[in-house]
Amino acid sequence: MSEQGSVLVTGAGGVIGAAAATEYVTAGRRVRGVSRRAPREADWEHLAVDLRDADATREGLAAARDTTHLVFGAYAERPTAAELSEVNVGMLQNTLDGLAAAGAPLEHVTLYQGGKAYGAHMGFFNTPAKERDPRIVQPNFYYDQEDLLREVAAQRGFRLTVLRPEGVIGYAVGNPMNLLMVIAVYAAISRELGQPLRFPGSLAAYDALYQVTDAELLARATVWAGATPAADGEVYNVTNGDQVRWRHLFPAFARAFGMEHAEPQPVPLAEAMAGRRDVWERLVARHDLVPTPFEDLVGWEFGEFIFISGFDNVSSTIKLRQAGFADCLDTEDRFVELFGQLAARKVVPPLG
Numbered sequence: 001m002s003e004q005g006s007v008l009v010t011g012a013g014g015v016i017g018a019a020a021a022t023e024y025v026t027a028g029r030r031v032r033g034v035s036r037r038a039p040r041e042a043d044w045e046h047l048a049v050d051l052r053d054a055d056a057t058r059e060g061l062a063a064a065r066d067t068t069h070l071v072f073g074a075y076a077e078r079p080t081a082a083e084l085s086e087v088n089v090g091m092l093q094n095t096l097d098g099l100a101a102a103g104a105p106l107e108h109v110t111l112y113q114g115g116k117a118y119g120a121h122m123g124f125f126n127t128p129a130k131e132r133d134p135r136i137v138q139p140n141f142y143y144d145q146e147d148l149l150r151e152v153a154a155q156r157g158f159r160l161t162v163l164r165p166e167g168v169i170g171y172a173v174g175n176p177m178n179l180l181m182v183i184a185v186y187a188a189i190s191r192e193l194g195q196p197l198r199f200p201g202s203l204a205a206y207d208a209l210y211q212v213t214d215a216e217l218l219a220r221a222t223v224w225a226g227a228t229p230a231a232d233g234e235v236y237n238v239t240n241g242d243q244v245r246w247r248h249l250f251p252a253f254a255r256a257f258g259m260e261h262a263e264p265q266p267v268p269l270a271e272a273m274a275g276r277r278d279v280w281e282r283l284v285a286r287h288d289l290v291p292t293p294f295e296d297l298v299g300w301e302f303g304e305f306i307f308i309s310g311f312d313n314v315s316s317t318i319k320l321r322q323a324g325f326a327d328c329l330d331t332e333d334r335f336v337e338l339f340g341q342l343a344a345r346k347v348v349p350p351l352g
Contacts, residue, residue, distance in 0.1 A: 005068030006030040015170045015178045017073035023219035051091040061098035070109045085141040108159045108226045113142040128316040131235040159232040161225035170215025182303030184348045187257045196262035197254040204310025209243045237315040241328030258352010270300035287349045
């Protein structure tokens with residue numbers, strides 16, 4: 001890794017990007033983070049750049065002319081595969097071109113993917129998923145981004161690494177696609193209503209194997225990839241290293257929140273939580289919590305999808321370990337630790 005130069009993190013307001021930015025700051029690097037809104041708390045320089053606009057990106061990234069490492073964590077949701085590809089590939093293209101126009105001496109790019117690369121959003125997929133598995137036939141913006149990145153890297157001479165996490169959890173405020181917040185807010189609202197904690201998904205999902213990636217672990221893998229020449233051009237699955245069943249985790253979650261636990265009860269989570277704004281606002285007022293707008297607090301549809309996925313979701317991390325990154329975490333312990341962090345930072349009410 002170069003001693004000079006800086007790191008640019010796109011999507012720095014998200015749970016993945018925020019953790020990566022913080023980890024690079026800890027490593028002693030100058031970091032700039034791109035997000036549409038300024039973060040509430042950050043120890044890095046914020047750039048408000050709309051990556052969907054090529055001209056605005058070129059103008060906004062002129063300040064990042066010393067960038068040697070790009071961590072691309074930006075993401076925009078769209079309803080169709082074609083639209084997803086158009087906007088997300090476009091943002092990557094604009095970022096790469098903006099840095100090139102600024103004369104940045106780019107050395108390495110980290111690109112994030114996920115289980116959709118294996119078809120996890122389609123239903124059953126082969127497990128444990130391995131990086132060498134063939135692509136699925138359905139159009140996928142992950143593939144389009146990766147193809148673009150490899151093409152541009154070959155032309156401009158920088159290195160790249162693709163990381164594939166699953167079910168990312170971590171501290172982030174105003175980032176709805178965070179399984180940690182789904183569970184924490186659901187538990188807090190259930191407790192306030194005097195209800196036990198119930199798994200709200202399908203019985204098949206309750207018993208299926210699942211995996212999680214801690215955002216801080218993913219951030220450490222990101223710094224490792226950027227500093228490891230042998231990671232050039234490689235794709236790595238990155239998870240905590242264990243597999244879990246919600247059947248075993250939800251009783252532990254209930255204990256953490258000081259609640260009773262009850263048998264699962266399938267509930268359309270997005271519909272059920274839509275009418276609980278008043279309950280949450282009551283908790284915010286009582287405990288002086290961070291006043292996050294309810295619509296920005298949790299992605300209930302995201303949580304509902306995870307909790308009705310009644311098939312094993314397991315990817316192999318052997319390739320990553322053999323390459324030299326052997327970091328791992330106990331998922332149950334980490335969930336409980338992170339619940340405690342959320343409570344300490346007044347994002348959720350005190351635990352039980």
